Amino acid sequence: MPTIECAVWFSGPMALTENRLALLDGTELERLHAYRREPDRQRFLTGRVLTKTVLAGRLERAPEKIQLDSGCPECGRPHGAPRLLEEGAPVFSISHSGDRVALAITDGTPVGVDVEQVAATVQDGMHRHVLNAAEQLVMDQLPANEQVSAFFTYWTRKEALVKACRRGIALPMPQLTVTGPGESARLLSSESPDLDPARTGMRDLEPGEHYRASVAALTGESLRVTTHWFTE
Ligand SMILES: CC(C)(COP(=O)(O)OP(=O)(O)OC[C@H]1O[C@@H](n2cnc3c(N)ncnc32)[C@H](O)[C@@H]1OP(=O)(O)O)[C@@H](O)C(=O)NCCC(=O)NCCS
Numbered sequence: 001m002p003t004i005e006c007a008v009w010f011s012g013p014m015a016l017t018e019n020r021l022a023l024l025d026g027t028e029l030e031r032l033h034a035y036r037r038e039p040d041r042q043r044f045l046t047g048r049v050l051t052k053t054v055l056a057g058r059l060e061r062a063p064e065k066i067q068l069d070s071g072c073p074e075c076g077r078p079h080g081a082p083r084l085l086e087e088g089a090p091v092f093s094i095s096h097s098g099d100r101v102a103l104a105i106t107d108g109t110p111v112g113v114d115v116e117q118v119a120a121t122v123q124d125g126m127h128r129h130v131l132n133a134a135e136q137l138v139m140d141q142l143p144a145n146e147q148v149s150a151f152f153t154y155w156t157r158k159e160a161l162v163k164a165c166r167r168g169i170a171l172p173m174p175q176l177t178v179t180g181p182g183e184s185a186r187l188l189s190s191e192s193p194d195l196d197p198a199r200t201g202m203r204d205l206e207p208g209e210h211y212r213a214s215v216a217a218l219t220g221e222s223l224r225v226t227t228h229w230f231t232e
Pocket residue numbers: 043044047072074075079080081082093094095096097112113114115159162163164165166167168169170
């Protein structure tokens with residue numbers, strides 16, 4: 001059976017320097033400057049620098065020659081999942097949270113990645129937004145001190161899935177059932193035609209203490225995930 005290769009890159013946030021900003025096009029600079037907080041600007045910049053540098057390495061091209069399209073399919077504004085508008089181009093997904101920026105990239109298989117900084121508590125309403133009744137039951141049976149960590153495992157697994165099919169929050173996460181904490185990541189069932197458990201591969205990642213991350217690829221082939229830490 002053929003193997004689908006997926007590389008995941010993690011980076012810490014990058015400071016805004018002239019060389020890095022030079023990799024962004026006008027639309028990307030506008031988005032960067034629209035962020036009010038410096039950490040948000042850094043995370044956005046890092047996602048673009050990481051993506052363009054890794055793509056440049058694969059395509060044997062200078063990073064400044066990598067032009068991404070981030071047009072949202074709903075409204076056309078440049079806040080959608082970025083892609084390279086070239087035939088046969090690699091496919092990738094970006095995520096950022098706290099001090100982590102993640103990029104997952106394949107040779108063409110749809111892919112989604114999610115990284116989250118584990119908070120001390122889960123915000124009101126988030127359980128309902130992420131979990132379905134069966135998963136909530138599993139959560140309720142866990143000791144109280146394991147529930148927050150378990151919630152972030154469910155959340156990152158499901159967000160990787162909704163990003164892999166590019167629906168994002170338009171696909172209600174309770175429509176998906178995934179394995180729980182303590183089990184390897186897997187999509188068990190889906191009420192959405194966008195995701196088929198038989199054609200979905202997943203892995204949990206190791207983004208470091210106080211973070212959770214998962215990657216999902218839309219393939220029925222076997223999936224090999226390699227993880228790398230980015231240094232310029
Ligand atoms: C994708 C989404 C689930 C990410 O949520 P998040 O946890 O806040 O953020 P993450 O850091 O994990 O991911 C953000 C990245 O996901 C990517 N992304 C945006 N929309 C995406 C989508 N529909 N599918 C997959 N990836 C998407 C982008 O690369 C974005 O980072 P960037 O803006 O720096 O390029 C959420 O933002 C979403 O669903 N957005 C789309 C909303 C929408 O459909 N709007 C339509 C109304 S116009």
